Amino acid sequence: MVDLRSQYELIKTEVDQAIQEVIDTTAFINGPQVKEFSIALAAYTGAKYVITCGNGTDALQIAMMGLDFQPGQEVIVPAFTYVATAEVIALLGLKPVFIDVVPDTYELDITQLESKITPKTAGIVPVHLYGQCSNMEAILAIAQKHNLKVIEDTAQAIGAKYTFSDGTVKQAGTMGDVGTTSFFPSKNLGCYGDGGAMFTNDAELAEKLHMIANHGQKKKYHHHIVGVNSRLDTLQAAILKVKLQHLDRYSASRNAVADTYDQAFAGHAHLKIPVRAANSTHAFHQYTIQVAGISRDKLKSYLAEKGVPSMVYYPLPLHQQEAYLDLGFKKGDFPVAESLCENVLSLPIHTEMKSEDQDYIIETIKSFFK
Numbered sequence: 001m002v003d004l005r006s007q008y009e010l011i012k013t014e015v016d017q018a019i020q021e022v023i024d025t026t027a028f029i030n031g032p033q034v035k036e037f038s039i040a041l042a043a044y045t046g047a048k049y050v051i052t053c054g055n056g057t058d059a060l061q062i063a064m065m066g067l068d069f070q071p072g073q074e075v076i077v078p079a080f081t082y083v084a085t086a087e088v089i090a091l092l093g094l095k096p097v098f099i100d101v102v103p104d105t106y107e108l109d110i111t112q113l114e115s116k117i118t119p120k121t122a123g124i125v126p127v128h129l130y131g132q133c134s135n136m137e138a139i140l141a142i143a144q145k146h147n148l149k150v151i152e153d154t155a156q157a158i159g160a161k162y163t164f165s166d167g168t169v170k171q172a173g174t175m176g177d178v179g180t181t182s183f184f185p186s187k188n189l190g191c192y193g194d195g196g197a198m199f200t201n202d203a204e205l206a207e208k209l210h211m212i213a214n215h216g217q218k219k220k221y222h223h224h225i226v227g228v229n230s231r232l233d234t235l236q237a238a239i240l241k242v243k244l245q246h247l248d249r250y251s252a253s254r255n256a257v258a259d260t261y262d263q264a265f266a267g268h269a270h271l272k273i274p275v276r277a278a279n280s281t282h283a284f285h286q287y288t289i290q291v292a293g294i295s296r297d298k299l300k301s302y303l304a305e306k307g308v309p310s311m312v313y314y315p316l317p318l319h320q321q322e323a324y325l326d327l328g329f330k331k332g333d334f335p336v337a338e339s340l341c342e343n344v345l346s347l348p349i350h351t352e353m354k355s356e357d358q359d360y361i362i363e364t365i366k367s368f369f370k
């Protein structure tokens with residue numbers, strides 16, 4: 001699905017040097033590269049503050065702690081997403097309130113949003129799934145009207161740009177109260193282990209998020225609030241600093257791969273190519289098609305036999321996951337999420353895709369229908 005080895009080979013000299021520098025100085029925790037990377041990422045995204053942490057799941061948890069979500073309160077989250085989004089809600093004693101998604105763009109269905117809001121609602125977590133921004137203009141307007149916080153889960157959409165109706169352009173993760181992201185190796189900006197970050201434009205909140213990620217301390221051994229231990233390793237920050245300089249090229253490569261798939265499958269009777277959202281660019285973390293009228297799983301096994309990997313993100317919606325059954329939802333409650341779980345198929349997409357490899361993938365997919 002991804003080719004991290006070829007990606008590394010192309011930047012080996014820079015990465016190796018950055019790693020060696022960290023080892024030479026032995027500043028493995030909170031070395032200068034951590035701050036340098038935060039500043040570079042803030043400049044890249046346009047966020048005023050970037051607070052790094054241990055991974056994208058921690059980023060979501062720290063964001064909710066920083067925004068003072070209280071146990072018993074409700075958080076609205078799409079039923080079709082990676083489990084991390086709901087997991088931290090449950091861990092903090094909050095209640096995940098699922099909402100169905102839009103079949104074309106996979107974002108939470110804003111037409112259902114207000115019906116999910118109760119006096120207990122603390123916030124909304126839109127997920128920019130596969131690489132496109134959710135309809136942030138509508139979400140922010142509803143959040144403002146009801147005095148709710150917005151945490152954008154930007155783990156799959158770093159670098160995607162959203163255009164508001166007044167022409168303002170903002171990057172994924174910088175529009176809500178907090179944006180969260182992950183540097184898991186296969187993410188669009190991936191490190192060589194675990195890593196994560198939060199974005200915010202609020203100075204006071206930035207300080208609080210930083211404190212929570214560091215045991216709630218302002219000054220070493222002075223703990224103001226209950227926090228966690230969630231740090232980005234210096235080694236990972238050094239690697240990310242190098243890779244950030246290549247992110248625009250990475251996004252362009254992903255988009256070129258996506259365009260080629262689009263051309264190959266546009267108008268196909270059984271394969272629906274990704275719909276491009278009107279107001280967002282696409283970071284193409286995943287190139288996800290929908291399979292119609294034939295068995296998605298048969299196509300997937302056929303491809304596997306021919307040496308073409310493909311993945312199902314995600315095979316089961318959150319409300320049907322065993323861990324969340326006690327919330328009382330049942331099959332049929334979120335029909336779009338449920339049908340997507342049966343129809344979506346993500347194809348290989350990465351920054352160093354060779355055209356002959358992609359041709360083979362396309363020909364193999366087409367040969368299934370012959």
Ligand SMILES: *Cc1c(COP(=O)(O)O)cnc(C)c1O
Binds near residue numbers: 082196
């Ligand atoms: C990857 C991902 C996360 C979690 O990131 P980790 O760094 O693996 O904790 C959260 N949300 C979404 C949508 C993701 O894709």
